[in-house]
Amino acid sequence: MEHISPGERAAELRRELNYHGYRYYTLDDPVIGDGQYDSLIRELREIETAYPELLTPDSPTQRVGGDPSPAFDEVEHSRPMLSLGNAFDFNELAAWHRRITGLLDGASFDMVCELKIDGLAVNLTYQDGILAQGATRGNGTTGEDVTRNLRTIKTIPISLLRGAPEHLEVRGEVFLPIAEFQRLNEERAERGDPLYANPRNTGAGSIRQLDPKVTAARNMEIWVYALGDPNAPEVPRDHWAALDWLHGLGFRINPENRPCRTLDEVQDYYQSWLERRHDLPYEADGVVVKVSSLDMQDQLGVVGREPRWAIAYKFPAEQAVTKLLHIGINVGRTGSLNPYAVLEPVVVSGATVQHASLHNEEDIHRKDIRVGDTVIVERAGEVIPQVV
Incomplete structure (x- = not known):
């Protein structure tokens, strides 16, 4: 042998x-x-x-780092991580489409629709196919170096497949799956700790843990949604093609993404997920619509801190009316008192709700919430509903 x-x-x-x-x-x-x-x-x-x-x-x-880091270093992004403008109905989406059609001198263009994951945006830098750095979005130009924590996320490749360019930056949304969020809250409830409000904030806090082992224990995931440097010579000059290229390198691309040619196709995609979003294993608060051509993206550019070539078509907040039966109190390990509402069961965002957050005593007085009241309950990106 x-x-x-x-x-x-x-x-x-x-x-x-x-x-x-x-x-x-x-x-x-x-x-x-x-x-x-x-x-x-x-x-x-x-x-x-x-x-x-x-x-x-x-x-x-x-994937799991060593001793906890005392602090996070700052990372300056090679290209700003921009915020998205919002459209809250079809008329606003159509107005966006008209504006960019005008800026493109009436040229037609393909679009890509992606679910807007309610997570934490990160930038991943690879050198010679190896994950060299991972950073949070931060203020858009400067983020936090959270490489050690991102290494613990098993859906982030540490080493890319053959054919990766010498230098590559990609951007993605790190998120906490709903099942994992519920598991963490069940553990906290057993200890008498205040429950986490939603997967987005819990996930963001998980990425900023000083001890990578804490991050590793929370089983977070990622969907990669864009190139950090779309002008690299190896990259296809089309967003849809670039996503397929990134998938071939080993990145996790959301299979629910769809190419669309018309606004009617965008609306069909949006409507289908508006009706089915509660079937998803993660939180999504809308649809991101992007111009697919990278050359057209360059031509359209940025206004303020928002790209003209993309928009977030948001899902509406969901509310329901029910009766407040009782106000309960959770006592945390530190002795903190955390009030919650006990409600007549009502369906909100596809889930039956019997409890809702009341935040604190000041919030109860400000909203004048009393037992026996008829109350409005909302889940707007919140897995734990709140009385509004």
Whole structure:
């Protein structure tokens, strides 16, 4: 039997594990079982422990960092991470479409529709196919270096597939799945801690943990939605094609994305998800509509801090009317008192609601909320409803 050195075996294991990670997390099509994967990663960890010089940044064992970092360094984005303008109905969407058609001298253009994930935008930088840095959006021009935490997210590839350019930046939305959010809240309820309000804020807090092991325990995910540097020479000059190209490198692209040629097609996509959004395993608060041509995106440019070539077509907030039966109090471990409303069951945003947040005593007095009142309950991006 041919002798294989520890270095050769470690490299072989890294390649194999990164491939299986891609099959599992990106393609949802694993070819080995969890036990086999665990056995391979255990072997790699044993080699790296015995030969520390063989430990590399792209090793799958590095998804969970070491000791907590005392603080986050600032990262200046090579291109600003912009905010999106909003459309709240079809008339506003049509007005946006007319404006950009005028700016393009009447030229027709294809669009791409993507679900607007309610998460945390991040910028990922790869050097020679290896994840070198991950940063939050921050103020749009400067974010926080959260590389150690992002490495723990298994749907973020540490090592790209063959053919990756020397330097690549991609942008994506990191999010906490609803099932994971509910699991965390069940644990907090058992301890008597205040419940988290929504997956978005909980997920954002998870990414900013000083200890990467805390982030790793929360099982977050990502959908990559754009290039950080769309003018790189290797990149297709069309957003829809670029997403397919990124998928080929190993990035997780939302399969619900759709190309659209007309506003009617955009409206059909929006309406279908307005009716089915509660079937999604993550929070989505609208649809992002983008001009697909990157050359046209460059031509349209930016106004203020918003790209002219994209808009967020928001879902309406959902409300329902019911009766307040009782005001309860949760006592946290620190002794804090957290009031909540006990309600006559009512369906809001596709879910039956019997409890809602009242935030604090001041909020109760400000809204003049009393037992027996008829109250309005809302879930606007909130998994835990609130009395408004």
